[in-house]
Amino acid sequence: MKGNNTIYKEENNVEVRDIISLNLPNAPEYVSIARLTLSGIASRMGFNIEDIEDLKVAVAEACTNAIKHGCGKDRNYSIEFLVLKDKLRIEIIDGGKGFDYKKVKEPDLTKPREGGLGLYIIKTLMDEVQIFNNQKNCGTRIIMSKNLGES
Amino acid sequence: MILNIKDQFDEEKGRWLIELEGEADVYTVNNFKERMHQLLDEKMADVEIDGTSLQYIDSIGLGALIGLRGRMADQEKVLIIKNIQPNVRKLLNITGLDKIFIIEQED
Ligand SMILES: Nc1ncnc2c1ncn2[C@@H]1O[C@H](COP(=O)(O)OP(=O)(O)OP(=O)(O)O)[C@@H](O)[C@H]1O
Ligand SMILES: [Mg+2]
Secondary structure, X not given: OHHHHHHHHHHHOOOXXXXXXXXXXXXXXXXXXXXXXXXXXXXXXXXXXXXXXXXXXXXXHHHHHHHHHHOOOXXXXXXXXXXXXXXXXXXXXXXXXXXXXXHOOOOOOOXXXXXXXXXXXXXXXXXXXXXXXXXXXXXXXXXEEEEOOOO | XXXXXXXXXXXXXXXXXXXXXXXXXXXXXXXXHHHHHHHHHHOOOEXXXXXXXEEEEOHHHHHHHHHHHHHHXXXXXXXXXXXXXXXXXXXXXXXXXXXXXXXXXXX
């Protein structure tokens, strides 16, 4: 998987302190578990309340996308929380149909429509966002990070 | 998670008063949409949403509000949102919806 190289290279220079993994059914009623887990981890790390809210929203948006667009029925998707020295990185991985991120248009904020806000919200709230979907029908991996003690 | 919806028609103001309590997200949104459309079927009027106890909203919840506003705008009715929490406000700001909905803060 060529496109993934950057990530692993970067990981070599980054001290991953802890990894927490969640594997959730493809069903909306469990998204709140991802949010709760996130709150627990982020407050332990010392994120402030506003940052924790941002993280919660971003993670929930990615989970919702995994459910709504990603996985087929009766499949699970997974979430990994990587506790780094001064940031929290979260990866949401689904085995669904994947999509071409470059083709997703930014929402026109002057003409609101239903739908198309999730990725925009994620990008606004997180410090870094990367999306990987190297092959068709091989799912999506969205990686996002937020730095501790900024803002 | 739960979203409780209380509704009441204010004859004086001629508008629906809706109190939302809980979380408007992917899980609760369908119920919310259904309920709001039923109310508008019953009586097409302005809607005032009180967000004092709305703890959380996601893109799908925002989408539901956009859809609702669309239906009401066709009938020249307005959607008013008041007393929202800072986290909800932040999402309205970053999505530009603060300029689309009528937002009233009461403090
Ligand atoms: N995990 C995923 N798998 C497949 N496609 C995805 C995934 N995440 C996003 N997409 C695609 O990217 C588009 C934009 O996603 P985004 O979250 O911004 O909007 P949305 O989910 O359509 O609507 P909203 O988030 O406002 O409810 C989606 O419509 C979908 O086509
Ligand atoms: Mg989405």
